[in-house]
Amino acid sequence: MAAAASAPMLRSARFDAGRLSMQLGNGLAAIAEGGAALRDFCAREGISDAVINRVDVVFEEVVANIVRHGFAPGSAQTIAVEARIEGDAMVLVFDDDGRPFDPTLQPPPAPFTRLADAQVGGLGVALVQRLARSVAYAQPEATGVGFLPVNRLTVTIATGERSPPG
Amino acid sequence: MQVTMNEFDGIRRVVLDGRLDTAGVGAIELSFTAMTASAGKPVVVDLAAVSFLASLGVRMFIGTARSVAAKGNRLVFYNATPAVMEIIDTMGLAEIIDIAADEAEAMALVQA
Numbered sequence: 674m675a676a677a678a679s680a681p682m683l684r685s686a687r688f689d690a691g692r693l694s695m696q697l698g699n700g701l702a703a704i705a706e707g708g709a710a711l712r713d714f715c716a717r718e719g720i721s722d723a724v725i726n727r728v729d730v731v732f733e734e735v736v737a738n739i740v741r742h743g744f745a746p747g748s749a750q751t752i753a754v755e756a757r758i759e760g761d762a763m764v765l766v767f768d769d770d771g772r773p774f775d776p777t778l779q780p781p782p783a784p785f786t787r788l789a790d791a792q793v794g795g796l797g798v799a800l801v802q803r804l805a806r807s808v809a810y811a812q813p814e815a816t817g818v819g820f821l822p823v824n825r826l827t828v829t830i831a832t833g834e835r836s837p838p839g
Numbered sequence: 840m841q842v843t844m845n846e847f848d849g850i851r852r853v854v855l856d857g858r859l860d861t862a863g864v865g866a867i868e869l870s871f872t873a874m875t876a877s878a879g880k881p882v883v884v885d886l887a888a889v890s891f892l893a894s895l896g897v898r899m900f901i902g903t904a905r906s907v908a909a910k911g912n913r914l915v916f917y918n919a920t921p922a923v924m925e926i927i928d929t930m931g932l933a934e935i936i937d938i939a940a941d942e943a944e945a946m947a948l949v950q951a
């Protein structure tokens with residue numbers, strides 16, 4: 674019996690001038706598929722390789738965290754990501770309908786001083802905060818039908834100089 | 840993501856190739872740990888072909904460095920790309936793990 678093909682985790686992606694909007698499913702493949710679309714968007718917008726890497730890492734950390742910490746039964750299990758250029762920054766907005774969770778409230782891990790004592794929990798959130806210009810959490814008001822986000826994380830990353838968009 | 844190894848002069852050289860993202864770490868963590876922690880000798884890890892590093896990869900590096908150190912050996916990473924070095928520097932990883940610029944420096948460090 675042939676195995677059923679896995680549904681793509683990147684459910685939709687829309688590119689407009691200076692903006693990418695994606696809807697991802699709840700699965701680790703969402704990181705790979707969404708990340709590839711985001712890198713492509715950044716390259717088209719003339720963003721430098723160094724900044725693309727920062728955006729890529731932030732995306733990986735945030736989406737992996739959402740997928741790992743679980744969605745409540747009955748939710749749409751959706752992650753909506755918007756990336757847009759605002760002046761000298763890339764603004765990433767992650768909406769999900771998982772369990773309420775504010776990653777900005779996590780205390781940062783202690784700085785590394787000794788290998789034996791190094792804390793390995795919370796590194797992802799700490800990395801996002803260090804790479805970003807700002808990180809903000811909110812719980813959007815639930816309106817309308819369909820996908821109702823519970824958590825909204827907005828991460829702003831400085832882009833510096835950009836090449837003319839291709 | 841792939842991991843390979845060879846040995847010379849009593850040193851194990853492990854080569855990582857690909858993205859150390861969630862999927863990449865998941866694919867090679869067991870093999871990488873086996874190749875490094877069980878080596879019973881100094882280990883150098885070539886990062887030249889690693890195009891991406893995030894917190895899961897950092898956690899893997901710390902875990903294997905601890906395992907190698909517990910057996911009285913040294914683990915040195917080298918040849919990190921600028922993208923990978925930015926994450927190493929941002930996390931302050933070089934404070935607790937040996938990071939060398941190139942193979943020559945790694946070989947000198949691991950035998951020091």
